Amino acid sequence: MTTSPAHHTDATTPSGHSSPAPPSAPAPTTGVGTATGPGGASGHPGRLPLADRADVRAWVGAFLRGEAARLLLTFALFAAALVAALVGPRLLGHLVESVKAGTTTGRVDLLALAFVAILLCHALLARAARTRATLLGERVLARTRENFVRRVLRLPLSEVESVGTGDLLSRATTDADRLNESIRQAVPRIALAAVTLVFTFAAILLTSPLLALGLLAGVPFAVLSTWWYRPRATRAYERLLGQEADVLAVTHETARGAATVEALGLGPRQVRRHGAAVDQVVRTRQRTTWLQTIWFPSLDLATMVPMALTLLIGGLAYQRGAVGLGALTAVVLYVQALGEPLNDLLTWTDELQIGNAALRRILGVNRLPREEPRPPAATEGHAIRLEGVGFGYGPGREVLSGIDLDIAAGERLVVVGASGAGKSTLGKLLAGVHYPTRGTVRIGGVDIADLPVGQLRREIVLVTQEQHVFTGTVRDNLTLAREEAPPDERLWEALDTVLLTDWARALPDGLDSEIGPGAAPVSPSAAQQLALARLLLSDPHALVLDEATALLDSTASRRVERALAALIEGRTVISIVHRLDSVRDADRIAVMDRGRIVELGSHDQLLAADGAYASLWHSWQITRPDTPRTRPTPDPGPTAG
Numbered sequence: 261m262t263t264s265p266a267h268h269t270d271a272t273t274p275s276g277h278s279s280p281a282p283p284s285a286p287a288p289t290t291g292v293g294t295a296t297g298p299g300g301a302s303g304h305p306g307r308l309p310l311a312d313r314a315d316v317r318a319w320v321g322a323f324l325r326g327e328a329a330r331l332l333l334t335f336a337l338f339a340a341a342l343v344a345a346l347v348g349p350r351l352l353g354h355l356v357e358s359v360k361a362g363t364t365t366g367r368v369d370l371l372a373l374a375f376v377a378i379l380l381c382h383a384l385l386a387r388a389a390r391t392r393a394t395l396l397g398e399r400v401l402a403r404t405r406e407n408f409v410r411r412v413l414r415l416p417l418s419e420v421e422s423v424g425t426g427d428l429l430s431r432a433t434t435d436a437d438r439l440n441e442s443i444r445q446a447v448p449r450i451a452l453a454a455v456t457l458v459f460t461f462a463a464i465l466l467t468s469p470l471l472a473l474g475l476l477a478g479v480p481f482a483v484l485s486t487w488w489y490r491p492r493a494t495r496a497y498e499r500l501l502g503q504e505a506d507v508l509a510v511t512h513e514t515a516r517g518a519a520t521v522e523a524l525g526l527g528p529r530q531v532r533r534h535g536a537a538v539d540q541v542v543r544t545r546q547r548t549t550w551l552q553t554i555w556f557p558s559l560d561l562a563t564m565v566p567m568a569l570t571l572l573i574g575g576l577a578y579q580r581g582a583v584g585l586g587a588l589t590a591v592v593l594y595v596q597a598l599g600e601p602l603n604d605l606l607t608w609t610d611e612l613q614i615g616n617a618a619l620r621r622i623l624g625v626n627r628l629p630r631e632e633p634r635p636p637a638a639t640e641g642h643a644i645r646l647e648g649v650g651f652g653y654g655p656g657r658e659v660l661s662g663i664d665l666d667i668a669a670g671e672r673l674v675v676v677g678a679s680g681a682g683k684s685t686l687g688k689l690l691a692g693v694h695y696p697t698r699g700t701v702r703i704g705g706v707d708i709a710d711l712p713v714g715q716l717r718r719e720i721v722l723v724t725q726e727q728h729v730f731t732g733t734v735r736d737n738l739t740l741a742r743e744e745a746p747p748d749e750r751l752w753e754a755l756d757t758v759l760l761t762d763w764a765r766a767l768p769d770g771l772d773s774e775i776g777p778g779a780a781p782v783s784p785s786a787a788q789q790l791a792l793a794r795l796l797l798s799d800p801h802a803l804v805l806d807e808a809t810a811l812l813d814s815t816a817s818r819r820v821e822r823a824l825a826a827l828i829e830g831r832t833v834i835s836i837v838h839r840l841d842s843v844r845d846a847d848r849i850a851v852m853d854r855g856r857i858v859e860l861g862s863h864d865q866l867l868a869a870d871g872a873y874a875s876l877w878h879s880w881q882i883t884r885p886d887t888p889r890t891r892p893t894p895d896p897g898p899t900a901g
């Protein structure tokens with residue numbers, strides 16, 4: 261995979277400080293959606309990188325620095341709640357001592373009242389502390405999510421294509437949820453449990469240093485088992501999250517490419533792939549459960565043994581008069597109180613490990629190159645020139661080689677060739693989705709790798725058969741590609757050109773009607789037409805049409821083709837086609853075979869040459885449908901479907 265020289269990696273922190281680069285749009289292919297077809301890039305699933313420990317440490321450091329005041333306040337509230345909780349047993353101890361010594365009922369009442377007041381105090385402080393911790397967690401998480409989305413939007417499209425969307429999706433959804441769980445729940449619970457344990461131990465130490473000794477017996481069990489468990493669990497959890505991403509990737513790919521899956525009968529294959537991905541998850545889950553079956557009992561021993569020892573020592577010491585009944589009562593209550601925080605510590609430390617693995621995945625996108633803003637370049641005209649272009653999706657195998665091609669401004673070029681010949685790849689190189697591994701693609705004399713994204717998008721846009729309706733109003737959907745919103749008349753004009761006026765007028769609020777997922781549904785052809793209207797408004801000089809109507813039924817595709825015919829007026833058009841029924845209208849036809857352009861010329865010239873094109877043409881004459889479609893002229897546009 262290649263990336264532009266203007267790409268580099270950055271770091272994002274939970275405080276929202278990322279490297280100072282203005283957000284730039286992704287690669288210029290969004291005219292009618294991205295170029296990843298069903299089973300395309302995701303058919304070669306890759307994984308995004310993981311952040312390393314240093315990245316996670318930097319993130320945690322930035323979190324601690326950025327939220328120091330809020331953190332301190334939260335911990336102070338937790339500590340105050342704890343002190344209140346620890347005073348309770350001491351008061352009960354006093355009560356027992358006083359009753360034994362024969363105190364007045366007034367004093368017993370007073371102590372009981374103080375006990376209730378302390379309990380109330382504890383409840384209020386604990387509630388305030390938890391609320392603070394939750395708010396803090398939500399703040400950090402919201403910023404981390406925002407940074408993630410901002411960062412992903414600045415990935416070169418070729419990167420997104422090469423990993424597929426499953427891995428990205430799972431990082432943005434399931435991994436973010438896991439991190440959320442960790443920050444909101446695990447961090448405060450662990451902090452609370454750890455502080456409770458320290459305070460309780462200190463209280464036991466203050467009450468009776470002798471009885472505190474017994475508790476130390478648990479330390480070796482806890483340290484040894486955790487030392488064994490941690491690295492194994494970390495690895496297993498990282499594997500688990502990656503495998504869960506694979507499951508999501510297959511699900512996503514199947515849902516996105518549902519039409520292709522159905523058309524080609526790929527259902528059983530997708531079910532098998534999904535099953536295999538789920539099996540991996542199950543196996544890793546079994547592994548993590550097995551690790552827990554060793555760790556948890558060891559930790560139970562680490563808590564039970566010292567508790568039993570303390571009670572034993574306590575009983576003996578009381579018999580010998582080394583501790584009083586009050587101190588023994590308090591210590592028994594303290595030891596009992598150790599159970600819950602210890603349990604919390606175990607469970608939530610494990611949850612924190614999952615959060616850590618999720619964080620490494622979320623921060624991993626920072627390791628990828630990003631689109632850097634480039635200075636505007638002075639182009640001369642809009643001619644396109646490919647010189648010695650070669651390209652491979654991975655090392656070792658070139659899918660395009662030795663391509664030299666000049667496309668004049670305003671020319672209509674049709675690209676034909678067998679499946680896998682490299683037509684779509686050529687289209688992506690022309691539109692700057694990928695950069696050539698060898699040679700150059702120039703527009704107006706400037707290498708497209710040197711053109712800023714905005715400028716490149718005004719020069720050339722790739723139009724594929726996929727389209728996307730963004731959740732929002734019709735106006736939002738039309739003006740996405742524009743920095744300044746054009747006046748309403750321009751929007752209506754564009755809708756008129758793509759034959760969508762009636763559709764838009766039928767919506768309840770015209771241009772302000774909400775459409776897209778969850779709002780008014782948009783048919784595939786209307787979505788395509790809407791995308792074409794967006795393109796009209798962004799007004800690029802050249803269009804690469806890659807089978808733009810292939811997935812639509814014939815009535816819908818005719819409407820889209822008419823809209824396309826209006827769109828291509830006055831622009832340079834490179835059409836990638838399978839059906840040859842309108843190729844003769846093109847200025848020139850390029851025939852591709854195994855990554856090369858083997859013939860180039862007008863329909864008549866190529867027929868006269870009697871080569872690859874002539875035989876394609878003759879076989880098309882035999883196999884084409886009896887009733888060729890009516891189409892507006894001139895329209896060398898996508899004719900498939």
Ligand SMILES: Nc1ncnc2c1ncn2[C@@H]1O[C@H](COP(=O)(O)OP(=O)(O)OP(=O)(O)O)[C@@H](O)[C@H]1O
Nearest residue numbers: 300301304653659678679680681682683684685686
């Ligand atoms: N994302 C990708 N990763 C790896 N290889 C790819 C990718 N996309 C395409 N290829 C390979 O590159 C070669 C050219 O594919 P391309 O899609 O450009 O051909 P095409 O002529 O457009 O085919 P079709 O008419 O079937 O769409 C094929 O061998 C294909 O398997």
